[in-house]
Amino acid sequence: MFKRFLTYYKGQLHLFVTDIVAAVTVAAVDLAFPQILRGLAGGLFTEGPDAILGVLAYIAVGLVAMYALRFVCRYFVIYWGHVMGARMESRMREDLFDAYVRQSFSFFDRSRSGDLMSRLVSDLFDISEAAHHGPEFLLIGIVEIVGSFVILLTINVPLTAALALIACLLVAYNVWANVRMRAVYTENRVRISGVNSRLEDALGGMRVVKGFAAEEQESEKFRASNDAYLESKTRMYRAMGRYQAAIAVMMGALNTVVVVLGGWLIARGQMEAADLATYALYISLFTAPITQILDFTETFQKAIAGFRRFCEVLDEQPQIQDRPGARPLRVSEGAIRYEDVHFAYEDAPGEKDDEVIRGLTLDIRPGETIALVGPSGGGKSTTCALLPRFYDVDAGSITIDGQDVRDVTQKSLREAIGLVQQDVYLFDGTIAENIAYGCPDATAAEIRLAARRANIAEFVESLPDGYETQVGERGSHLSGGQKQRIAIARVFLKNPPILIFDEATSALDNESEQAVQESLDELARGRTTLVIAHRLSTIRRADEIVTIEGGRVVERGTHEELLARGGTYARYYQMQFA
Numbered sequence: 001m002f003k004r005f006l007t008y009y010k011g012q013l014h015l016f017v018t019d020i021v022a023a024v025t026v027a028a029v030d031l032a033f034p035q036i037l038r039g040l041a042g043g044l045f046t047e048g049p050d051a052i053l054g055v056l057a058y059i060a061v062g063l064v065a066m067y068a069l070r071f072v073c074r075y076f077v078i079y080w081g082h083v084m085g086a087r088m089e090s091r092m093r094e095d096l097f098d099a100y101v102r103q104s105f106s107f108f109d110r111s112r113s114g115d116l117m118s119r120l121v122s123d124l125f126d127i128s129e130a131a132h133h134g135p136e137f138l139l140i141g142i143v144e145i146v147g148s149f150v151i152l153l154t155i156n157v158p159l160t161a162a163l164a165l166i167a168c169l170l171v172a173y174n175v176w177a178n179v180r181m182r183a184v185y186t187e188n189r190v191r192i193s194g195v196n197s198r199l200e201d202a203l204g205g206m207r208v209v210k211g212f213a214a215e216e217q218e219s220e221k222f223r224a225s226n227d228a229y230l231e232s233k234t235r236m237y238r239a240m241g242r243y244q245a246a247i248a249v250m251m252g253a254l255n256t257v258v259v260v261l262g263g264w265l266i267a268r269g270q271m272e273a274a275d276l277a278t279y280a281l282y283i284s285l286f287t288a289p290i291t292q293i294l295d296f297t298e299t300f301q302k303a304i305a306g307f308r309r310f311c312e313v314l315d316e317q318p319q320i321q322d323r324p325g326a327r328p329l330r331v332s333e334g335a336i337r338y339e340d341v342h343f344a345y346e347d348a349p350g351e352k353d354d355e356v357i358r359g360l361t362l363d364i365r366p367g368e369t370i371a372l373v374g375p376s377g378g379g380k381s382t383t384c385a386l387l388p389r390f391y392d393v394d395a396g397s398i399t400i401d402g403q404d405v406r407d408v409t410q411k412s413l414r415e416a417i418g419l420v421q422q423d424v425y426l427f428d429g430t431i432a433e434n435i436a437y438g439c440p441d442a443t444a445a446e447i448r449l450a451a452r453r454a455n456i457a458e459f460v461e462s463l464p465d466g467y468e469t470q471v472g473e474r475g476s477h478l479s480g481g482q483k484q485r486i487a488i489a490r491v492f493l494k495n496p497p498i499l500i501f502d503e504a505t506s507a508l509d510n511e512s513e514q515a516v517q518e519s520l521d522e523l524a525r526g527r528t529t530l531v532i533a534h535r536l537s538t539i540r541r542a543d544e545i546v547t548i549e550g551g552r553v554v555e556r557g558t559h560e561e562l563l564a565r566g567g568t569y570a571r572y573y574q575m576q577f578a
């Protein structure tokens with residue numbers, strides 16, 4: 001894991017080295033300043049004021065040069081150090097996003113989008129903070145702690161021994177407090193993610209919220225999680241306050257000891273007054289990095305945890321992968337065959353749930369339109385999802401023109417299958433971009449033709465911006481029927497030989513249903529089509545009806561045949577349409 005972390009420094013090595021050099025220079029300047037002061041004060045006593053005046057100009061020039069150097073180095077550390085961290089973060093974010101989109105459906109089934117988001121945003125921020133502050137703080141810290149300790153020893157040994165003792169107490173307290181604070185911080189993070197998911201939930205389901213006039217109920221739920229967040233924040237600040245106060249007490253004790261013990265040593269002639277002043281200046285150089293490094297352990301731990309989670313995703317092998325030597329699918333006719341298929345979803349990787357497809361066998365002839373009907377939860381959508389290999393069958397096989405879908409490349413397989421989902425997803429962008437989704441090379445003429453065939457061209461061309469109209473987030477500027485037809489135009493442009501259509505149940509009014517239906521009929525012509533059918537008109541129009549119940553095909557035939565048989569379909573028909 002550490003090695004992988006180091007690889008992200010690659011390409012930033014020049015920044016890393018310069019950052020470190022600059023950080024050490026800053027520490028060196030900080031260490032030098034009290035020494036100069038000490039020299040000056042010492043000179044004042046031994047040589048007298050005139051001698052001081054003689055060298056003051058040199059000291060002034062020296063100090064200006066020193067602080068100019070410190071300024072440049074500090075600027076570098078702040079600016080380029082952060083840029084280095086940000087660049088590493090950006091590379092990690094790209095890698096993580098690529099790893100996300102590579103994953104199969106099972107991964108997204110078990111992941112929460114809020115969690116995936118926070119890995120991409122806050123985890124990586126912590127990592128980047130640690131990536132550049134870590135080495136820099138540690139180096140500055142070590143140089144300052146060791147340097148000032150050695151200098152303190154040369155000034156006065158007994159005083160430094162007392163100081164070291166209190167410093168040990170400080171470290172011990174810090175370690176103890178950090179452990180306690182971590183629990184508070186963790187709780188705080190849990191609470192904030194609670195607030196976020198409440199928000200996500202309410203915004204995502206705003207139609208339902210409004211539809212049920214449940215605004216107050218939502219506000220109430222939100223208030224509860226917001227209150228919990230506030231409480232945990234209050235606890236966090238209390239812990240922080242105690243911590244800071246305790247540190248202040250120890251620093252006060254330190255100063256008191258130094259002044260009292262120092263005064264005693266001066267009175268006994270064992271220490272110069274100027275040395276005591278210098279000593280006091282070095283104390284903060286000695287203690288500040290200690291607390292800084294200890295404070296930083298929190299960020300550091302978060303970063304380690306974050307990087308571990310990052311590696312988890314990067315190392316997760318997508319469940320669906322091309323077999324070695326997989327060849328592109330060649331569709332000659334478009335015949336589909338499901339052969340004794342069994343399938344169960346997974347609760348967790350490797351942990352199968354109960355089977356939802358139990359020995360399903362189905363032959364679909366080239367160019368035929370099959371309506372899948374049956375009770376909800378019977379397995380219609382799952383049957384369709386297995387064809388483009390969104391999931392792999394556990395037993396049995398699915399073939400297209402005799403080629404097992406697991407033996408062909410995923411790309412060619414998915415290119416051969418057009419999907420029209422019930423829940424149409426439009427991407428933020430223009431109508432043209434949405435129609436050409438997945439076909440970035442499509443010409444304007446091709447896009448127009450696809451729109452015409454999907455019955456949407458007239459509407460689009462009547463808009464002031466035409467095909468360049470922005471659809472809004474998830475297509476919020478368009479009606480359900482318009483979105484559906486844009487999705488159909490997308491498939492026209494892709495022109496696949498096989499089609500899966502998940503029919504919208506009730507989202508469309510009669511008029512748009514008519515328009516969508518016409519464009520679908522046009523689309524289905526000459527293509528092998530599976531429709532998860534909810535409307536009688538669709539069912540009757542299909543070449544054949546297949547009833548799926550309990551993960552099996554229980555009946556198959558035309559509408560009239562199945563009605564005459566008086567089986568499951570007839571019952572379903574009675575319940576839904578008669």
Ligand code: ADP
Nearest residue numbers: 109345346356375376377378379380381382383
């Ligand atoms: P239908 O389309 O006939 O309504 P589905 O194929 O959607 O049926 O569902 C079949 C069964 O599989 C149901 O019991 C459903 O709860 C379950 N199921 C569907 N999708 C998932 C999923 N992504 N993860 C786990 N179980 C699922």
